[in-house]
Amino acid sequence: MDGLLTLLIDGLNYASWLFIVSLGLTLVFGVLKILNIAHGSFYALGAYAAASFVGWAAGMQWSPWMSLAAMLLAAVAVAAVVAPITERGLLRFFYGRDEVLLVLVTYALFLVMEDVTKLIWGANPYFVTEPYGLFGNVDFGVLSYVGYDFALWGLAVAAGLAAWWALNRTRQGKIVLAVIHSPEVASSMGVRVSRVYTIAFGAGVFLAALAGAFTAPMISVQPGLSVSVVVLSFAVVIIGGLGSIEGAAIGALLVGLARSAAVHLAPAAELFVIYAVMAGVLVFRPEGLFQRIQARKI
């Protein structure tokens, strides 16, 4: 029983982190139809910005709890600066072109951002460990967990619910859904589609940076952060269905629990199991678990 509980907790820990990372990716695809390879770069930028902001907050002798606000602020700052430059300054010139071209553009952006982060922050690692100890430890039998991990559960649920509520229960959200359904019709009804794109892309960048910022206390922030994240989050959104928030949640849960089970029971299969889950889902649901089958427009 203890073993099962441990497996579940570990799975949920991993899933909550994965969900926050993947949410922005699926949102951007849902609205802009962009498979954003640079998503991992925005995650890394969030981590670096959090390192700077938390360091700055510590230098101001603020309460350690304010480091959480500093991390949130870091994610907002990244989205406010990077999203308009990227979307208005680069991506919009490729709208309507082949989706593969957009993948290549975001891949190029990913490579550029890797060097940009190095130019700004250098190659040395940054540590933001103070927030990691804020929530103390939680003991389960012989195991001790860091409370921060459970705080991430809360953040994941809050981010998911906020995104769902904003899309489905607000006027702006309905406009976004209209653009998702048909940008042409939405435009003819007076919707400024380009503005919706900018806002949606900004939200995606914010979520990526938020994930990076709140992951920073657990890791060493240094070059190369972005690579593995983007691969994993692609697996999650493909399992769930590209563009689906519910799908990203279920995909993250499936991957998190499968990985946890593998590490506990068959460690050699850890890497394999994530992609086995993805392949298994795609065999039966090629469009992912939650993506609605769309009529082909003629």
Place this chain on the structure above:
Amino acid sequence: MQFQRSASRGTFRSALCAVAASTALLFAGGEVHAQETFKIGIVAFLSGQAAESFGIPAVNGAKVLVDAFNRSAAPAPYGQKGFGGLKIEAVYVDEAGGATKQVQELRALYDREKVDAVVGYIGSGDCLAVAPVAEELKRFLILHDCGTPRIFEDGKFSYVFRTASHATMDNVALARYLKAHNAKARSINLINQDYAWGHDAKADFAAAMGQFYPDATVGQDLLPKFGAGQYGTEISVLLSKPADVTHTSLWGGDLQALMLQAGPRGLFKRTQLVISAGDHVLPVLGQRMPDGVILGARGAYGQMAPKSALNDWWNDIYAKAYNGQQPLHSPYRMAQALLGLKLAVEKAMVANGGKKPTPEQLAAALRGSEWDSPGGRIRMALADGHQAIQDTAIARTRYDAAAKKVVLEDIMRFPAECVNPPAGTTAEAWIKAGFPGAKNCP
């Protein structure tokens, strides 16, 4: 008119001679120019996850050393300007991007950049890929850092050398250290990255521990992917079934993340952590590195380096160039490669009448040679003189609050012959046979 004609002829002849002389001078000048420099391609990770820990420090080490050579500022026997009077010109290439890209980059270094030698490669996969290409092109290559023993165990090369011990040394030394300190090791857990380096390291360590602790059992054998960053589940597994000893060969950001995540959960209070290559994370982790961790540095490097004038000089020039930083494993390994290359070039030039040597002459000079490095004596003793062996050291960590740094204490040195397999046998067979021929072990 006659005079003029003959004058004209004379002028024409003179002009022809002048052109011929100028052309000859131009060619001679070209030859002199070609003689003036020795061009080295230096390959290390300048981006990606290995950049911070290994690639950039290696390049930093190369830059400071090349500069010292070119200024004739190195101590004897490395005091000649450049390489035997030839000015050294270095070209730096990023190792990131995978083995296929590295093969292309290596060809470009030889064919387009016209380098005389390539020194580099940290990743074992990259070493395995580029070594046969250099051999096929008949061009000179020094592998300075990668760990896999398979390069010279599975292949035979004329133009390829590795000027540092392979990874077997690191893990055999760890096992010997535990035995020498009578450490409790009835059970062992392993956590290593799921690629060649991690697989080789855990196999060597488990096999070596099997020799010293025949009753020891391996419990958890975890293989997180390279760059995983999140180790919560692995830590739960290690905590739920703790072993006397937990071995890891994680490095760089992965090792730092493991330490950051496992420390607060109390893992290091329940097990003796041993790290095969851990010195490079000490300056950045500082007090986040727990006391009592047993670790190696892939050689007698940094705080574990033997006292010598050469080591003092090396630490001094590195610290002056990089804000007081101490060189660690990666720049040490770059230094021993460049020092060996310098002596080989100069020896080959003497044999070649003072002219720049060919790759064959260079290979002949380095094959089976020996030289002093800041980390101790390097001997090209294995693989027909193409694979180095060197002394190493293992130590225990303690955070010194006054000095605000992790100090290494209880340092134990292992002579090269004690922790490296002798010529003619593979690392795996040597360990399984109980280290036959191991000499001078402490």
